[in-house]
Amino acid sequence: MVTRAxxxxxxxxALLDAATSLLAAGGPxxxxxxxxxxxxxxxxxxxxxxFADKDSLLTAVAAESWERLADHVRAxxxxxxxxxxxxxxxxxxxxxxxxxxxxxxxxLLFWQPGHLNRLERLHRQVCGPEGDPQAASRAADRFQDExxxxxxxxxxxxxxxxxxxxxxxxAHGIAGMEHSGQLGTDKWQTSxxxxxDTLIGMVTG
Amino acid sequence: MVTRAxxxxxxxxALLDAATSLLAAGGPxxxxxxxxxxxxxxxxxxxxxxFADKDSLLTAVAAESWERLADHVRAxxxxxxxxxxxxxxxxxxxxxxxxxxxxxxxxLLFWQPGHLNRLERLHRQVCGPEGDPQAASRAADRFQDExxxxxxxxxxxxxxxxxxxxxxxxAHGIAGMEHSGQLGTDKWQTSxxxxxDTLIGMVTG
DNA sequence: ATCCTACAGTTGACAGTGTCATCTGAGCGC
DNA sequence: GCGCTCAGATGACACTGTCAACTGTAGGAT
Numbered sequence: 001m002v003t004r005a006x007x008x009x010x011x012x013x014a015l016l017d018a019a020t021s022l023l024a025a026g027g028p029x030x031x032x033x034x035x036x037x038x039x040x041x042x043x044x045x046x047x048x049x050x051f052a053d054k055d056s057l058l059t060a061v062a063a064e065s066w067e068r069l070a071d072h073v074r075a076x077x078x079x080x081x082x083x084x085x086x087x088x089x090x091x092x093x094x095x096x097x098x099x100x101x102x103x104x105x106x107x108l109l110f111w112q113p114g115h116l117n118r119l120e121r122l123h124r125q126v127c128g129p130e131g132d133p134q135a136a137s138r139a140a141d142r143f144q145d146e147x148x149x150x151x152x153x154x155x156x157x158x159x160x161x162x163x164x165x166x167x168x169x170x171a172h173g174i175a176g177m178e179h180s181g182q183l184g185t186d187k188w189q190t191s192x193x194x195x196x197d198t199l200i201g202m203v204t205g
Numbered sequence: 206m207v208t209r210a211x212x213x214x215x216x217x218x219a220l221l222d223a224a225t226s227l228l229a230a231g232g233p234x235x236x237x238x239x240x241x242x243x244x245x246x247x248x249x250x251x252x253x254x255x256f257a258d259k260d261s262l263l264t265a266v267a268a269e270s271w272e273r274l275a276d277h278v279r280a281x282x283x284x285x286x287x288x289x290x291x292x293x294x295x296x297x298x299x300x301x302x303x304x305x306x307x308x309x310x311x312x313l314l315f316w317q318p319g320h321l322n323r324l325e326r327l328h329r330q331v332c333g334p335e336g337d338p339q340a341a342s343r344a345a346d347r348f349q350d351e352x353x354x355x356x357x358x359x360x361x362x363x364x365x366x367x368x369x370x371x372x373x374x375x376a377h378g379i380a381g382m383e384h385s386g387q388l389g390t391d392k393w394q395t396s397x398x399x400x401x402d403t404l405i406g407m408v409t410g
Numbered sequence: 411a412t413c414c415t416a417c418a419g420t421t422g423a424c425a426g427t428g429t430c431a432t433c434t435g436a437g438c439g440c
Numbered sequence: 441g442c443g444c445t446c447a448g449a450t451g452a453c454a455c456t457g458t459c460a461a462c463t464g465t466a467g468g469a470t
Contacts, residue, residue, distance in 0.1 A: 004437050008447060032427065045430090046448050054428065110385045111312065144392060165393040166403055170371070173378025180315045187349060188370040198371055202407055209466050213418060238457065242419095250459085251419050259457065 012050045014040035019061050020105070027104040028058065059136050062108050066139030069094060069109075073146040077153075084153040085204055091150045092171045092196050099175030100192075106175060109140070144168070155203055163203050170199055217255045219245035224266050225310070232309040233263065264341050267313050271344030274299060274314075278351040282358075289358040290409060296355045297376045297401050304380030305397075311380060314345070349373070360408055368408050375404055 002010075018039035022031045033054055034044040051057040076082065076090040099106040147168060152160035177183045178192045207215075223244035227236045238259055239249040256262040281287065281295040304311040352373060357365035382388045383397045 004445095004447070007437090011447080033429090034427080042447090043449055044428090045450075048429080049447055107316065110381055110387075140387065141390075141392070144387070148392070161392075161394050162403070165388070165395045166375070166400055169378035169382045169388070169400060170375040171378065172381050173374035173376065176315055176377050176381055177374045182315075182345065182349070183370070183374070185346075187346070187353070187366075189366050190370045195371055195374060198367070209416095209418070212466095216418080237455085239455090247418090248420055249457090250421075253458080254418055 008050075011040060011042060011046065015042075015047055015050060015057065016060060016064065019057055020064070023058070023061060023104050023108065024102050028108065031058065033057075058108060061105075063136040063139045065098070065105055065109060066136060066143050069098065070139060070143040070146050073143060073150065077146060077150050084150075085200060087150050088154050088167075089196065089200060091147050092167065092199070095168075095171050096175045096178070096192055096196070099179050103179045106179065110172065151203075167199060167203065171196070213255075216245060216247060216251065220247075220252055220255060220262065221265060221269065224262050225269070228263070228266060228309050228313065229307050233313070236263065238262075263313060266310075268341040268344045270303070270310055270314060271341060271348050274303065275344060275348040275351050278348060278355065282351060282355050289355075290405060292355050293359050293372075294401065294405060296352050297372065297404070300373075300376050301380045301383070301397055301401070304384050308384045311384065315377065356408075372404060372408065376401070 015036055018036045019031050021039070022035060031054070033047050036057070037044045037046050040046070047054075047057060051060060072094050073091045076087050076094070079087070079090075082090065098109070148160055148164045151164040151167060155163045174183070174192050174195050183190070183192060220241055223241045224236050226244070227240060236259070238252050241262070242249045242251050245251070252259075252262060256265060277299050278296045281292050281299070284292070284295075287295065303314070353365055353369045356369040356372060360368045379388070379397050379400050388395070388397060388400075
């Protein structure tokens with residue numbers, strides 16, 4: 001037998017897994033609450049016991065992904081076998097790799113939180129904190145902190161912010177352009193990896 | 206009195222204007238064919254006489270926006286009052302400016318075409334060309350050509366591709382991060398404009 | 411002038427969707 | 441044991457994109 005809390009936690013986990021899987025397979029349009037519920041073994045109304053609405057569910061998925069990304073960068077950063085520059089490359093590749101392997105999820109990471117926070121933040125100020133949509137922002141923050149630490153190991157503390165912002169935005173842009181297929185053309189005669197090389201060369205040279 | 210062709214062209218124009226307006230105001234979710242039709246003075250079924258489906262309508266909106274962007278960069282590039290570096294700044298600001306002023310449209314520019322082309326290109330190969338979804342890609346191509354020419358004026362022909370790709374992806378990343386609100390935090394202590402400065406300094410210095 | 415055709419636009423219908431009010435039933439404190 | 445709480449089920453509603461069938465008129469053919 002299982003306690004009620006355990007059952008509820010398992011359902012919530014199953015809902016998140018189902019949403020993540022559907023998002024990866026077919027984008028946000030494919031994430032329907034009915035299908036999410038079905039894959040989690042519940043019906044369409046059940047998600048509303050765990051998330052305010054569909055956007056909250058997707059925001060929770062984004063939060064988990066940010067957490068994974070932050071953990072990964074932390075693991076890279078504390079790997080004694082890598083040099084500082086190799087760690088930087090690992091961090092950049094991590095972000096771009098998500099864009100490449102899971103474009104829908106990647107888009108969610110940078111789109112949903114911003115879209116939500118603009119409106120929901122005001123909403124939370126009125127209704128009081130609910131803890132949910134903040135989670136994505138905090139997780140993204142943690143990723144940025146890890147990334148900043150990696151950059152600091154390469155260019156030093158005082159230049160970390162300046163170069164970190166440039167590196168992060170550039171990596172984000174590379175991922176986005178690659179995702180939209182505008183880097184694959186022979187017009188630019190380059191690749192994401194080559195651009196990362198150039199980027200790293202700029203801050204180390 | 207108006208001819209039938211004139212009437213149809215006017216309706217198509219009104220549909221595009223309505224879709225553009227709705228997109229700017231409330232994002233893709235707010236663009237409903239019923240509301241688009243209502244604002245254009247027709248009913249919900251009318252758009253299907255001009256566009257295959259909702260995605261085609263949005264792709265047409267994206268194509269028009271790419272055209273405007275390309276025209277703007279061309280105007281900047283051929284402005285005799287500006288230096289080469291000032292032209293580069295103008296081109297970068299144009300892209301970032303769209304991201305700032307019309308985030309939903311900006312997202313459409315880089316998201317929809319890539320998402321569609323991946324699947325639709327195969328579809329067109331079977332059903333024969335329809336001319337519509339290609340328009341967005343061609344317009345985006347024209348923008349990139351203009352941008353490439355601006356970059357060539359600064360760094361020379363042979364380095365234009367290499368630096369052009371880096372500048373374009375970086376600008377895209379800056380726009381995206383600013384849009385998602387992740388540049389506004391005091392963590393980075395920088396701004397989109399400041400990053401553009403750094404970027405230009407890197408390729409000119 | 412009359413018929414005919416092409417076609418822009420209308421209308422009714424259908425399958426899905428997110429969301430909510432209401433109901434049900436089982437875990438758990440008393 | 442009783443009763444409360446809450447996870448989940450269910451019915452309903454408004455709204456969406458999409459298509460088949462229909463209507464009316466511009467404009468060429470006779």
